[in-house]
Amino acid sequence: MNDRERLLTYYLAPLRLPLPRNLCVNATLRCDGHCGHCGIWRQPAGPEFAPADLARALAAPFFQRIETAWITGGEPTLRPDFDAVAAAMAGALSGLTTLGVATNALDPDRVEKRVRAMLTAAGPGRKVFTQISADGVGPVHDRARHCPGAFAAVQETLKRLERLRRDGAPLDLGLNCVIQPANLDGLDELFNFAKSRNLLLTFNVALVTDQVYRNRDRAEALTLDDAGRARAATFLAAIALQSPPALAYHYRIMQAVLSGRPRPRRCLTLYSTVNINADGTLIPCPASSDLFPRNALTEDMAALWKSVEARELRARVRRELCPGCMLSCSLGDSMPFSEWLAGGWDGPAGGRRAWLARRGGRHA
Ligand code: SF4
Numbered sequence: 001m002n003d004r005e006r007l008l009t010y011y012l013a014p015l016r017l018p019l020p021r022n023l024c025v026n027a028t029l030r031c032d033g034h035c036g037h038c039g040i041w042r043q044p045a046g047p048e049f050a051p052a053d054l055a056r057a058l059a060a061p062f063f064q065r066i067e068t069a070w071i072t073g074g075e076p077t078l079r080p081d082f083d084a085v086a087a088a089m090a091g092a093l094s095g096l097t098t099l100g101v102a103t104n105a106l107d108p109d110r111v112e113k114r115v116r117a118m119l120t121a122a123g124p125g126r127k128v129f130t131q132i133s134a135d136g137v138g139p140v141h142d143r144a145r146h147c148p149g150a151f152a153a154v155q156e157t158l159k160r161l162e163r164l165r166r167d168g169a170p171l172d173l174g175l176n177c178v179i180q181p182a183n184l185d186g187l188d189e190l191f192n193f194a195k196s197r198n199l200l201l202t203f204n205v206a207l208v209t210d211q212v213y214r215n216r217d218r219a220e221a222l223t224l225d226d227a228g229r230a231r232a233a234t235f236l237a238a239i240a241l242q243s244p245p246a247l248a249y250h251y252r253i254m255q256a257v258l259s260g261r262p263r264p265r266r267c268l269t270l271y272s273t274v275n276i277n278a279d280g281t282l283i284p285c286p287a288s289s290d291l292f293p294r295n296a297l298t299e300d301m302a303a304l305w306k307s308v309e310a311r312e313l314r315a316r317v318r319r320e321l322c323p324g325c326m327l328s329c330s331l332g333d334s335m336p337f338s339e340w341l342a343g344g345w346d347g348p349a350g351g352r353r354a355w356l357a358r359r360g361g362r363h364a
C-alpha cells in the first residue's frame with residue numbers, strides 16, 4: 001500500500017467498504033509468559049482451530065487482497081502444529097507479501113525453528129516479520145513480564161534471528177513495548193537499545209480490556225496516573241522527532257490522548273483488518289467488551305463484512321472507543337491529508353518500515 005492508497009482509504013473506506021488487507025490470527029491462547037499487564041496466561045486456553053479449517057476458510061476470494069498476515073496469541077510458537085498454521089496462511093493467501101509472528105521470545109530455540117518454518121512457508125518474493133515483546137532492558141523487562149531471564153532470552157533470540165538475516169533470509173525484526181507504570185523508568189534505555197541494534201521499536205500504552213488481554217482486574221496497577229501520563233507524553237514527544245513518519249504520527253496521537261484530548265485519527269481497523277481468535281471467532285476491536293459472536297472459519301465472511309451488524313459495530317467503535325484509544329492497530333493502512341501534506345510515509349525514512357509498524361498494537 002502506498003501513500004496515495006492510504007489517503008484514499010482514510011476518506012473513502014467509510015463510503016465504499018474495501019476488502020481487508022490485513023489478517024491477524026490468534027493461533028492459541030496458551031502462553032508460557034506471566035506478564036503483569038496480561039491475563040491470558042491465567043485463564044483456560046480453550047479450543048484451537050485446525051490448520052486445514054483455516055486454510056479452507058482463507059482460500060475464499062474475500063481474503064485474496066490480504067497483504068499482511070500475522071500469527072499471534074497467546075504465545076503462537078507454542079502450537080505444536082505452528083508450521084502447518086504458517087503453511088495454511090501462506091498457501092491460501094494469494095496476495096500475501098508479509099507473514100508475521102508476534103512472540104515473547106522466551107524460548108529462543110523454539111522461536112528460531114518457527115521462524116525458519118515461516119520462511120519456508122512464505123516462499124520466494126515474500127517477507128517474514130518477527131516482532132518480539134520487550135518492555136525494557138534487563139531487569140525492567142523481567143519485572144514487567146514477571147519472568148526472570150526473559151530479557152536474556154530476548155537477546156539470544158535476536159542474536160539468532162539477526163544471524164539468519166545476515167545469511168540472506170528475507171526477515172525483518174522489530175520490538176514492541178507496552179508502556180505501563182512498571183517500566184516508565186526504562187523507556188529511554190530501551191529506545192537506545194533498539195537504536196543501537198537498528199531494530200524497529202513500537203510503543204503502545206497498556207490497554208485495560210476484558211477482551212484479548214483480559215486484564216480488567218488489574219486496571220489499577222496498569223493505569224498511568226497524571227504524573228505517569230505526563231512522563232509518557234514527554235518521552236513520546238522526544239522520540240517522535242527520531243522516528244519514521246508513521247510512528248511519529250502514532251506517537252503524536254498517543255500524546256494527545258495522554259494529555260486528555262480526543263484521538264485525532266479515526267480508527268479504520270474494522271475496514272482493513274480481520275482478527276480471528278484461536279477458536280475461529282472474530283475479534284472486532286481489542287478495546288471492545290463485545291465479542292462478535294461469529295465464526296470466521298465457518299461463515300460467509302464476504303456477507304458478514306458487509307452486514308448491518310458489522311456496519312453498526314464500525315459506527316460504535318468510531319463513536320465510543322476510538323476517541324480514547326492509544327493503540328496503533330492498522331496504523332499504516334490509512335493516512336489523513338495533514339500527513340500527506342507533511343510529506344507522507346513512503347520513501348527512505350518511512351516507507352516499508354512504517355507500513356510494517358501497523359502491527360505494533362496487537363501483541364501485549
Ligand atoms: S502479553 Fe503476550 S507473552 Fe505476556 S502473557 Fe500475554 S500473551 Fe503471553
Ligand code: SF4
Pocket residue numbers: 267268269270284285286287288317321322325326327328329
Ligand atoms: S486502534 Fe483502538 S479503536 Fe481501533 S481497533 Fe485498535 S483497539 Fe479498537
